[in-house]
Amino acid sequence: MQIDLSTLQQRAARLNARLSSCELCPRRCAVSRLDAEMGYCHSSAQPIVASCCAHMGEEPAISGVRGSGTIFFANCNLRCVFCQNYQISQDWQKQQGNVISIEKLAQCMLSLQEMGCHNISFVSPSHFVPQIVQALTLAVPRGLELPLVYNTNGYDSLETLRELDGIIDVYLPDLKYADADKALKYSDAPNYVSVARAAIREMYRQVGKLQTDDKGIALRGVIVRHLLLPHDIAGSRDSLNWLACEVSPDVSLSLMSQYHPTHKASAFPEINRRINRRLYDRAVAVLDECGLENGWVQGMESPESYLPDFDKEGHPFEIN
Numbered sequence: 001m002q003i004d005l006s007t008l009q010q011r012a013a014r015l016n017a018r019l020s021s022c023e024l025c026p027r028r029c030a031v032s033r034l035d036a037e038m039g040y041c042h043s044s045a046q047p048i049v050a051s052c053c054a055h056m057g058e059e060p061a062i063s064g065v066r067g068s069g070t071i072f073f074a075n076c077n078l079r080c081v082f083c084q085n086y087q088i089s090q091d092w093q094k095q096q097g098n099v100i101s102i103e104k105l106a107q108c109m110l111s112l113q114e115m116g117c118h119n120i121s122f123v124s125p126s127h128f129v130p131q132i133v134q135a136l137t138l139a140v141p142r143g144l145e146l147p148l149v150y151n152t153n154g155y156d157s158l159e160t161l162r163e164l165d166g167i168i169d170v171y172l173p174d175l176k177y178a179d180a181d182k183a184l185k186y187s188d189a190p191n192y193v194s195v196a197r198a199a200i201r202e203m204y205r206q207v208g209k210l211q212t213d214d215k216g217i218a219l220r221g222v223i224v225r226h227l228l229l230p231h232d233i234a235g236s237r238d239s240l241n242w243l244a245c246e247v248s249p250d251v252s253l254s255l256m257s258q259y260h261p262t263h264k265a266s267a268f269p270e271i272n273r274r275i276n277r278r279l280y281d282r283a284v285a286v287l288d289e290c291g292l293e294n295g296w297v298q299g300m301e302s303p304e305s306y307l308p309d310f311d312k313e314g315h316p317f318e319i320n
């Protein structure tokens with residue numbers, strides 16, 4: 001984080017005021033979350049945290065050898081029918097039991113730092129940005145100094161992202177689709193393509209290409225995640241070409257093959273299956289064609305190790 005405490009407090013105050021007519025994300029619901037009104041994300045003024053843990057399953061530059069200090073926020077501003085985190089992203093009534101205070105959120109960050117994690121990673125943070133920044137005003141004076149990771153689905157507003165300039169060190173956005181109709185069908189996300197692309201441009205403007213320490217751990221920069229979907233529903237060639245030509249060929253990309261049909265995917269025959277080798281090989285070839293050389297390509301291994309269970313005791317990604 002590059003800004004001083006006074007500026008951080010000013011940002012927190014501005015963001016908190018926006019909860020009175022919430023337009024934090026592209027949904028622009030305009031409900032008063034300060035008065036317990038709930039819009040699309042089913043979240044009011046207090047943060048909702050489903051899990052707080054040292055997570056080893058992220059990209060090597062994020063998890064390293066000691067894990068990423070990951071705070072999984074509940075609820076979401078998308079409705080992906082194939083969401084692997086659907087237990088916490090779309091079971092809103094159950095997640096009301098995970099409401100915590102701003103003070104507790106700050107304590108979570110400090111506890112993860114004490115555990116030796118490489119960073120603090122906010123997962124699905126888009127609808128809780130004011131609460132995150134408020135918690136930082138408490139945690140930073142108490143010694144929080146780890147890099148901050150914004151791990152997002154990409155459906156973020158520019159106005160909110162600009163308030164994070166100088167606060168977030170590493171942006172980890174998804175680039176899910178290249179076709180607006182598919183984004184609407186499978187994630188209920190109007191204008192996802194234009195919104196996510198504008199957001200990624202802003203993220204790259206703020207922090208630029210990935211910078212790591214001498215052990216390869218991320219300190220600053222952007223890593224874009226692109227999940228391959230069956231029948232190329234993700235539009236991989238279009239998205240990867242756009243990244244190389246409109247953001248930078250130096251941007252770090254995480255090409256992910258772990259898609260597993262879960263949640264409501266069975267209602268859509270075209271995505272109710274794993275990706276195949278042909279689609280995977282085509283996407284890898286596009287990387288070379290585009291000149292995208294930085295980042296990671298996930299192998300075609302079984303995806304079960306990537307599927308969390310937030311209903312069990314302990315770490316949601318532990319394999320029994």
